[in-house]
Amino acid sequence: MDFDGLDGIEAPEGAVGHWRPPYTLLATIGIVIAIVFFGGGFGVGWAAKPTKEAGFIVVGTQGENIARSPNVNIIRPFQPIQYNQNIPNDAVQTFDDQNAVLIPAFHVLTLVVSTLGGTNYTYSPNVLRLYVQSKYQNSQDTLAKIYNVAQRLQISPDFFNDIYAISTGLVDVFGYVRANQAKVVAGRRLLAASSDQPLAVDLAKAFIRSGLQAPELQGALGNLEPLWPQLDDLVDLVYDIFDAVRGIAAQVDDIVASQEAYHSTLEPLQGSVQPSTVEVSADLSVKVLANPYSASLIVSIVEDEEAEGAPATGAAQEPTGEQRRMLQQLTNPLPAGFIPALPAALPSVLIPTVWHIVMYSNDDGTYGPPGIEQACDMVQRMVAIANSRLAPTKFQLFIKECRNKPSYQYLVKPSRVDWLDCTATCWIYENCGDMIEPSAQDYPRTVNIYVAGDAPPSDCSGYGWAPGATDDPMYGHIGFPWATVSTSNQNSRGAYEGGAFALVHEMLHHLGLQHTYSGVNCSDADATADVPDTPITFQSVWRQPWSWRASLACSAYWNKTLSGNWDEANRQASVRVGIPSGDVNPAFDSCPNNTGSDEIANYLTYSYDVCYLALGHLTSGQITAIHQISADSNPELYAWGQYYARFPPPGAFPSPPPPASSPPPPAVSSPPRSPPPSPPPPSPPPPSPSPQPPPAAVPSPSPSPSASPAGPSCASRTQRACTCKASWNYLGPTYRDCVVVPGMESRGFFCEVDRTSGNCANARNGWWDYCTPCVSSGSTPSPPPPSPRPPSPQPPSGNAPPNCGPGAPTKTAGLTCATGLWKVTGSNITYSGCANPNRDVRGVWCALAKGQATVAGAGWDYCLDACNALAPSPSPNPNTAPGNAITYPYDKQCQRGVTGLPSTCSCADNYNIAFPDFKTSYSSQRGCTAFKETNGTGMCIVTCTNNRKANRQPYPCDCASA
Structure with missing residues (x-):
């Protein structure tokens, strides 16, 4: 059977698995298709539209279906969002919520796409999702189909515990689909019919049903049947997955390009700084070398420095020669007595x-x-x-x-x-x-x-x-x-x-660590870093012909060895040094002529996040190298x-998290009871025994959600240890916390789970779960309003003296001076409010209050003009006085501004500059400065806004005359 939706992908020779078509059904379809052909012509490809409307609600309307399966679908419709435009926060939140559903499903869908595409590559789930969202942002029908099947794949709240079984089952099923698609009698002609013809869909489903009952797929059926015990439900899911991703599977080259962009093998490199030839005047050009970076004026608040003061370290030790050399390289000397190892x-x-x-x-x-x-x-x-x-x-x-x-x-x-x-x-x-x-x-x-x-x-x-x-x-x-x-x-x-x-x-x-793989050949990629114990590898994991097996191997370790325990995965990783046995597999070897097999979970290769989660590691050679390289560089x-x-500085580490809770036992096969039709408020649904405090587990760096305290702001707990979202939307209406949705009384209490903590991975259909209402769930408050924009400072009244002291407003709206003492880094002189420690011709300035910075990112700002009258004027420049010898370089102190610079540019407050032809260099220059090398003409290094070409480049300058 040839599924035209694969867009020209050919079935492999000698494909395994066989399917016998239902000839009676084919004959009937042939008559219908003939009528369609002569009556209206053929369409552009079968199943171009979903068999059900996007976002249809499957709530188990047949009571017996609910009773037979503890897992039911509550499907949200897809909402198209133009995420790359200026849209309000509620639209962005909808986009984020839909992403949160798609992300887990793509752990499975990426394997399906690779299987259908017949490619050696198994893409990163996140890369494939980003590609699909970008590719189809103007073709929302495809995204709606994927969003629908993404929810149905997550029918069980134990999705992450079952992901290996789901993945292997669907890989086998879609391998069978690909292998047998060309073996259906008259298949290509038949399946060219319009997707509006239901019998073409029926034939495809008959093919899938037959395959699921074939001996070759009994293992796959055994993996999938516990979640989808009704064969019709499983057939529908497989067909709808195929319909959603069949076109994507053929786009191998484009997806590979996206994968390479996501995991670029070339880090952006700093270019070597070359001198620029600057035309100073009609008869003078000089070569100028601008240091690419000089720290801008740095200020610090004294009380903050005191709070972070260095404690005594005891009696001084005598450093070794190597330690002394390290200490000599430090710009900020260490506290006396502390000698680094x-x-x-x-x-x-x-x-x-x-x-x-x-x-x-x-x-x-x-x-x-x-x-x-x-x-x-x-x-x-x-x-x-x-x-x-x-x-x-x-x-x-x-x-x-x-x-x-x-x-x-x-x-x-x-x-x-x-x-x-x-x-x-x-x-x-x-x-x-x-x-x-x-x-x-x-x-x-x-x-x-x-x-x-x-x-x-x-x-x-x-x-x-x-x-x-x-x-x-x-x-x-x-x-x-x-x-x-x-x-x-x-x-x-x-x-x-x-x-x-x-x-x-x-x-x-x-x-300082490099990637462990070579992108050119079987060469030692990190040999230059003196790392001897990472196996020689050619290309990253996703490019290997065995990549799909590697992905499944990591899922198997996660599900079978770690039992899907997030805390245990982190605990094992925190003490793991070297290549774990689970990451040693001779079948995964891109350079078989060299010692060792490929690492699929080294943090410095490009692999799958499930591999890092389950088996992430560094070798002892890498650990030794990282210490040496960082000490040197x-x-x-x-x-x-x-x-x-x-x-450790105060607050360096947060308080230990509460013990993570183990997930409660799976729900029983019956659904939650319906609430009574009238007050008092309905009893909580009992899909499982009343939750008891679970046994404590090993504390996790990513704590499981903890219960909210009872009271007006309490949030209800879900059946699988998550928290209900305070406010959520379903099919239009907005609900709060844990409720019974009108018209869905048979579902009992449920809610959208709150993903704010990042720790809830037990949602049904990727977004909801049964819940037990907290005492005050009906009065759950709305989220706090966003922070208001800072108000503009009020100008001082005509008679009042200007505020130029601590907390004074600066020239930039919304910014104020520090309320305490401040100083220029490197100096011990302290200031309060507005001052001019560097005799800036543009006026007095101050360190900004903690938590503030200018649009440019500086921690200081100029004070209001009225404050300049209260400060002494800068001394006149001696180089401009008649009869005085000129000392170069000197700041021209342009009080009326600077001319000759590119648009949006100004002279930097601090820069280093060199003149290679004269073999001279000057550090810590500021403003428009006259140099002997320029015959006294002003020059500076500029900083620019929205002018990348000119930024940090040297330009001649002069003081404005008016």
Whole structure:
């Protein structure tokens, strides 16, 4: 039988499995098709539309069906969302909710697509989902079909415990479909009929039914029958899956391109800095070399420094020669008495991170994306899981600062489209890089992580350099799209913790580790890093002809060895060093002439998240290398990281989470009882025995949801240990917490599960579960309103003296001076309110209050003009006085502004510049400066907004005359 929907994919020769067509049915169909042919012509391909309307509700209208199966479908309709446009938060939330349903299903669908496509590649589930959402964003019918089958695949709340059985069963079924599709009598001609003809669908279902009863598929049927005991239901599901993905299966080349973009084998590299030839005047040109990065003016609030003061370390030790060399490289000296260990000792290293979460403004005055207010909680979850995976390396991460407030003005993009554009090419620094250099905190001792844009439309999970640069944060940061951090997406159990594994992967790159595989031939990819114990590998896992077996092997380990226990998976990973036995399989070997088989779960290869979850590891050689490379490339981070590990800063680690609860036993076969028709309020449904406090399990870095306290704000608990969403929509009406939906009384109490924690992986149909109402569920409050935009400062009245002290408003609306003392980093002189420590000709300025930054990302701002009258004027420039000898270089102190610069550009506040032909260089220059090499003509390095070509380049300049 030839399914034309495969768009030209040929069935393999010698395919196994046979099907005998129902000849009586064929004869009947032949007559009907003949009538259709002569009456109206043939269509463009069978089954172009779903057999049922998208979003139909299957609630078990036949009572006997409900009684026979404990698993019932409550299917939500698909809602088309133009996610790449400026849309309100509620539309984005709908898109996110639908994503949360699709993500688990694609763990299975990717295997189906690869099987139907007959390709050697088994795509990453997340890559395939992103590809489908981007490819079909204007063809919502395909997405509606996929959304429908995604819910039906998750009919059981134990989906993640059954995923191996489901996957292997469907791989066998669709392998049979592909092998036998060409063996149906007159199949090609028959199935060219219009999809509006029901008998063509009937024939396809007859073929599937016959196959499911064939001896070859009895093993598959045994895997699938417990979830779909009614053969008709299983036949319908298989057919609808085929109808949903058949066109996708043929798009091998396009999906491969998307996979390579998601997991780029080439990290973006910092280009070597070359001198520019600058025309200073009509008769003078000079070569100028601009340092790509000089730290902008850095200020600190004194009370914050005191709070983070270094504790005493005891009597000083005498450092060895190697330790002394490490100490000499530090810009920030360590507290007296603390001597960092050498990398050979594999010391504990605690790395500070600063997270910059970019948001956007909505037309209604709110900010997006939805969940931005909880972003720092999401980051904490992501870091906690990553730490369990990094524990064997002796490296750990802590959140020094997480910025997700609009008072950090550089984090706010004017619209959703502008925000999405930040990751249009994956790399945040390309389209939104203006903010990185001025906003980077404590660099390079601290790892700065920027989160912006979304996926889709972005098609990557994150990026970093190996190792991260220490002389320019533009090439020494880590970047992620919002989807990687959001608990509605990759930072969740539903995504097999893909967000945490992206963080682990990119952090290991930042610390110096390379990929374990070669993209060219069977060569030792990480030999340059002196890693001797990773097997030689050609290409990443997904490119291998055995990739589908590797994916299933990881699922088998997850289901059979780990019993689907998230906490146990993290516990084992936290002590695992070297290649585990479950990741040693001679069948998985891309370089059979070399020693060892491919690793399918090394954090530095590109594999499947289920493999990292079940068997994730690093070798001892990689662990040794990461210490040596980070000590050599970033001694500031490595030495101070040891200090932080011994004396953790306050709040470096959150309080231990409560013990994770084991899932309750499966529901009994009968549905929940219907509630009584009249008050008092109906009793909770009893699909399973009344829940008792479950036994405690090993604490998890990603704690299972804990019960909310009773009271006005309590949230009901679901049957499978999740929490009900406070407000949710079903078929139009909005419901709160745990309810009985009118017209669906036979279902009893149910609700949409709350995915905010990222830990709920037990939803039915991917979104709902039975629940027990909490005492005050009817008065569950609405979510808190979004943070208001900061008000503009009120101008001082004409008679009142200007406020120039602590807390004074600055020139930028919504920003204020620090309320305490502040100082310029590197100086011990303190200031209060507005001051001019560097004699800036543009006037007085101040350190901003904690939690604020300018649009450019700076932690300081100029004070109101009225404050300048209260401060002493800068001394006149001696180089401009008649008769005085000129000393170069000197700041021209252009009080009326600077001319000669490109549009949107200004002279940098701090830059280094060199003149190669003169063999001279100058550091810490600012503003338009006259140099001897330019014959006294002004020159500066510029910083620009939306002008990437000119940014950080040298330009001649002069002071404006008026």
